[in-house]
Amino acid sequence: MSRLLEILFGRLPIGWLQLTHSRTRFAAALAGVAFANVLVFVQLGIMNSMATATLRPYSFLQADIMISASDSNALSDGGNVARQWMLQAMARPDVTAGMGLFLANVNWQRAATTVGLTTFGIDPAQPGFLSPDIAARIGPLQVQMAGLLDRLSRGLPREEAAGIRPQSPLSFETSGKTLTLYDTFAGGGGFGGDGYMMVSDQTFLALFPARQSAAPDHILLQLRPGADPEKVSLELRDLISDKTLRIRSFAQAAQDDLSYQQTRRPTGVIFGFGVIIGVLVGIVIVYQVLSTDVADHMREYATFKAMGYGQGFFLGIVLEEALILGLFGFIPGAIVATGMLTLMGKLTTLPLAMTPAMIIAVFAGTLVFSMVSGAIATRRLAGADPADLF
């Protein structure tokens, strides 16, 4: 390593030699950087998980425009929308289809646990509004009190979910009614529920008698090929007399939901701060290590100053140390964080995983915060006065 760095820097790798001179201290410093990395990785992992979980239900649907109530910040938030606006919107030549989307939570009381299912009430006669995987399975939803279950729901054994087929349906009681599951689709647990379920709008209204068919949670619209959802959304805002409605492209609605979850919901804000705290901890640890190292070698640095080494040389040493700490601290940090995220994912069934984007972002961030710490630590070099050596 020493030889490699010597070739790389074109000089003795003093930073490396200094850091590795005391192996215990070096290991402690790396552990500190790794700890900061683990903090950032875990927080980012949870934030990513939140993003995946937030956007997942949007992937079940296919639409160009979504009309929601004014207080609807997320798919499962907000009031209802009058179906009449769907009919009015469909008067536009660009709008080819519309569907009311109903949403509510259904609790499936099982032997030991309760599985909370975010339930979508959809029109089974309009499979075009569903992802191809789900659309291919909605035939049984024509039957009253039939449902499709998210086979990756939290608290549902995989073998049991695998056994749910049209020829071997599974029934359960909820709100005093019997619901029969005929097939499954792939979803997964999120922060707001354990999984998902698809039922017909009629079944949904039967499960929730207080709800009305004229007031779905959202209205989904599909446009003719080539039509611009943003442009049509603007036209619809002019057309529809209820100016409080949120009329957005479906993609924009998904992004707004994500932004709301990450920046305005307490969980998102907490995890966001977690990342910031991780970065600050990293900066403080690297600064502390480098600052102590500079202080410990003040006489040597003063000697080098006397010999004619310039400020750039000392800056190079400290930044070399910062890079080494960042690089070598990142590796164990990434390994430990991968293990932790995998374990947490298994325990919570949240989509927690290490992603290449996270690795690249945290690696780059680690190098940057190490360099920032190094740059701050070089201020102590001013204290190395060669005149004091005599």
Add this chain to the structure above:
Amino acid sequence: MAPDDAPLWTSELNHWFGVGEARKQALFDVSLSIARGSLTVLVGPSGSGKTTLLTLLGCLREVQAGSVVLLGHELHGAPPALSTALRRRLGFIFQAHNLHESLTAMQNVLMGLQVKGRVDKAVAGRAATHALGLLGLSDRMDYLPANLSGGQKQRVAVARALVGNPDVVLADEPTAALDRESGANVVDLLKRLGQVRGTTTVMVTHDNRILDLADRILTLEDGRIVGDRQR
């Protein structure tokens, strides 16, 4: 006006430490000219200004009043970059060895060469090996300072100061940590460098053995040169 052949020259050099009422003058109108290749020894009681003079000659302090000309360059008002560049042409030997604890003897000596810019690795290695060999440390080149005796460390420090063929060597009690034989070898080496390469040495010492070998002995008292004995 500084003579062209004097690597070190001072005129009416004054220096103070502290500010306000605590301000104390350490040097008073020191004027001297040191010949190329000579071995000059500064003697005097503690606090007489020897070390202050040495640091001013070595661009380690800013010249406050008077003139110091080092290797043809006026140091009064010199920009830091010039001082740094000039220091690369000097060799410093401190009373304490000040070796870098993480570097081997060989690497510490190489630091004396590396400061001059990119030097061919093989050439630098040969020069460092030669310097360590001259000081009797051929078998200690790969040792860390922690594994060397006090005298050996000091000899490594001497090798580090001399490996770059400095024009001027400034030394502060360089033989204090050395035994009689090693001390004599170091001074003999400095003398030979003066004769062969024209290296000028200015040394602060109380070692009478060195006084006998010096070309010139300057005595300082209370910041003034009170004795100048040429030999």
